[in-house]
Amino acid sequence: xxxxxxxxxxxxxxxxxxxxxxxxxxxxxxxxxxxxxxxxxxxxxxxxxxxxxxxxxxxxxxxxxxxxxxxxxxxxxxxxxxxxxxxxxxxxxxxxxxxxxxxxxxxxxxxxxxxxxxxxx
Amino acid sequence: xxxxxxxxxxxxxxxxxxxxxxxxxxxxxxxxxxxxxxxxxxxxxxxxxxxxxxxxxxxxxxxxxxxxxxxxxxxxxxxxxxxxxxxxxxxxxxxxxxxxxxxxxxxxxxxxxxxxxxxxxxxxxxxxxxxxxxxxxxxxxxxxxxxxxxxxxxxxxx
Numbered sequence: 001x002x003x004x005x006x007x008x009x010x011x012x013x014x015x016x017x018x019x020x021x022x023x024x025x026x027x028x029x030x031x032x033x034x035x036x037x038x039x040x041x042x043x044x045x046x047x048x049x050x051x052x053x054x055x056x057x058x059x060x061x062x063x064x065x066x067x068x069x070x071x072x073x074x075x076x077x078x079x080x081x082x083x084x085x086x087x088x089x090x091x092x093x094x095x096x097x098x099x100x101x102x103x104x105x106x107x108x109x110x111x112x113x114x115x116x117x118x119x120x121x
Numbered sequence: 122x123x124x125x126x127x128x129x130x131x132x133x134x135x136x137x138x139x140x141x142x143x144x145x146x147x148x149x150x151x152x153x154x155x156x157x158x159x160x161x162x163x164x165x166x167x168x169x170x171x172x173x174x175x176x177x178x179x180x181x182x183x184x185x186x187x188x189x190x191x192x193x194x195x196x197x198x199x200x201x202x203x204x205x206x207x208x209x210x211x212x213x214x215x216x217x218x219x220x221x222x223x224x225x226x227x228x229x230x231x232x233x234x235x236x237x238x239x240x241x242x243x244x245x246x247x248x249x250x251x252x253x254x255x256x257x258x259x260x261x262x263x264x265x266x267x268x269x270x271x272x273x274x275x276x277x278x279x
């Protein structure tokens with residue numbers, strides 16, 4: 001048995017303050033291709049001038065509507081270009097994922113094989 | 122004592138982008154694990170599906186193992202599997218789970234490593250030097266009067 005643990009990513013929620021303008025959320029994973037690459041870009045709407053945090057959720061799906069996948073993931077937030085009314089503050093964030101039981105990649109010669117199993121003893 | 126089983130069907134739940142190969146090995150006949158059945162895993166379009174692979178019906182063994190290999194550069198996401206078997210000499214057939222690591226139906230929430238912003242306000246002292254409660258003795262810059270007279274050269278016109 002030889003295979004890697006691959007996770008599917010459903011969505012990410014961010015609690016943030018961005019009073020000067022919209023910030024940008026980027027999500028990179030290492031699949032497909034085996035290299036970390038940008039897979040999703042979302043806009044974090046401008047928040048209220050009172051600097052109260054707001055929460056935004058991004059659905060992490062590809063163009064075909066399938067969840068993003070990877071063994072590694074990199075979330076990134078780029079602030080609004082100017083900070084006239086204050087810079088971007090990240091308060092918290094959570095990503096929803098689930099590992100796939102068995103993920104086999106033919107290009108890596110991966111396979112799944114059980115040990116010899118006895119049906120009845 | 123291990124019982125001999127007759128194997129009838131293998132059922133897999135998977136998603137295969139380019140198909141693959143399913144191999145069943147058993148230890149009978151010959152008391153050595155050997156390939157007894159090979160089936161092609163079809164390509165699935167879109168999401169995952171359940172496929173049943175009917176076996177010859179005469180395949181038997183005390184031990185069995187299942188192997189799944191994707192075709193070429195394809196991807197196989199294997200979610201679950203079971204085998205339809207009958208323990209001889211019993212007449213009943215039953216499903217037995219193949220130990221494939223489970224894929225949870227639930228999504229797990231993983232916090233991002235963002236440093237926490239505390240709910241409480243923190244008290245931080247400003248860097249102002251404290252004013253002492255004690256008076257400090259500081260000598261005035263007055264030249265002291267010497268105890269003995271000193272000779273001083275007096276400038277005289279020549």
